[in-house]
Amino acid sequence: MYQYDQYDQKMVDTRVEEFRDQVKRRLAGDLTEDQFKPLRLMNGLYLQLHAYMLRVAVPYGTLSSKQMRMLAHIARKYDRDYGHFTTRQNIQYNWIKLEDAPDILADLASVEMHAIQTSGNCIRNISSDQFAGATADEIADPRPWAEILRQWSSFHPEFSYLPRKFKFAVIASDTDRAAMRLHDIGIQLVHNDAGELGAKFFVGGGMGRTPMIAPEIRDFVPADELISYAEACLRVYNRYGRRDNKYKARIKILVHELGQEEYTRQVEEEFAHMKQLGLNPPVEELARITQYFQDPPFDKQASVDIDLSDPDFALWVDQNISAHKQPGYAIATISLKPRGGIPGDASSAQIDLMADLAEQYSFDELRVTHSQNIVLPHVKKSDLYAIWQRLDEAGLAPANLDLITDSIACPGLDYCSLANARSIPLAQKISERFADLGRQRELGELKLKISGCINACGHHHAGHIGILGVDRKGTENYQLLLGGSGAEDASLAKITGPGFTEDGVIDAIETVTDLYLEQREEGERFIDTYRRVGMARFKEAIYG
Amino acid sequence: MGNTIRFRDDEVHEEPAVALDSFLDQSNATAVRIEAGEDARVLLPYLDRLSLIEIDFPVFGDGRGYSAAQILRESGYTGELRASGDVLLDQCAHMRRCGFDAFSPDSPINPQLMEEAISRYEHVYQATSDQRKPIWSIRHG
């Protein structure tokens, strides 16, 4: 994986000192909270309902064991012994003291990490495919491109006060594991007719109040023009994105209001101008970065057999293991969705254990997924049983990847000042109601996503089943949505009808899953049956 | 109006900056002021005769002025580019990188603190109109 050189290190070290100075000025009263707010937000520090929350960037979701251990250390030393992995492939800590924040950033900098631009109206952490570099279905590793973008977007002077936050995702496979088209800019690496690698740009996707799937605006941007093209997209947005209404300020609204053609025309015009300005790193820079993402030294002789005689282990293998490009190896996803647990939470002991396993069995690498799980990307099939046993002892072996209890939930009313309703307790109750693994497996792939308000941090629009917390005359109420997808078959979920109480919405989920079981045809997932049968049938079952 | 801090050696421009509309009406003004929503590109035909362009920041979070400044510099403007309005200490470094070389903040800024803030980062990741060498360029000679 990528390693900082002296320049990268100097940038994050300088940031730590700068922030230390800003915190000092704040604590001394030289900065008002109003003046301090944009500064702390640029460093990922939010003021939540009860305390400060610090969000740490995990660029494109990739971590070394050493970095993972540092995350455990921070949880132990500065927080309440746990961290929360997020849908942006980041980690956040919910109980941080302002005066500790500079020391935390210094600890992070010591392992080449930071919290730069994890909040604020700027370019956020670049996300990517959690299986990058390990899956057979990609045409290249997307992470060197994401790293080029990370460096370019860090402290970008022109784009630090955009109309609204701005999110990139980069993938290199037709299978979309990163919800690429639900980003402000989604990039898919592709080959052109000459066989060169380049970037296909999708602009204007997003969730929030007005969810949109990003349209493609350019089929190929060459490697040595990536930055000028991205700058052109951002400049048009920075100049013309709406600033009068925070809920209409994302780029999706601009693209929608101008129309895809007009937005594209303006970008192309700006691009023609920017191409001349020498904004792009030379191809040698991409080559330099790509060096860091070479395949680890796989054992070509590794056995392809897995002994499945332990039935619980066999279930885990069936559910949580994905195909690796190297025979004899596998991609193992560690589910952070135990029965009755908080989706995405891990204790410092669990984080340390995952770090140990990565060091011992996965070439020192881990990934964070946007569905709030952890991946060991390169493990020998023959080591899986040993790994599983240690995970199982630590409560980290739920065999529920992509099943109904592998839900995404935003922090909701337990932490978030914007929430209408609680998300986490609902996710916990659903995981209790559907705890029977046999039943979950019978239901098959089912993406359940819960947001505590219309801002959609829990991606409810992209859920096969989505739940949205609303405020109904001062009481928490939940709307049910069906038919969304963040994958390559991207679609937006639709609201079924009137909302429910907490228990009511769980009953409604049972009703729709029962209907699915009754209606499904051979090989159909829940989403397939829903698409074929249509909303009306489901509505009828729910509301009678 | 607070103090003006300049990073230029030439004489301070005496003529007051006029609003964009009046500038476009009267052919001989040499100083103009543009508001956040106005298109800096309409000034491109006149850059040769302008010696001061002031760009207003109504609130610090309105970042349109950064793009306006970049566009003017990219198009060859060499006169004074002044940021006015809600300009805060911690924004000045980014503004310098986008080509601003004078600051006229609503609330005065200590020039020494500004100097420190601007020179804090030894290196930069991007090529912008301040012509600093980005890190990728240092890496590859």
Ligand code: SF4
């Ligand atoms: S969806 Fe709403 S409640 Fe949930 S984290 Fe986002 S803003 Fe908070």
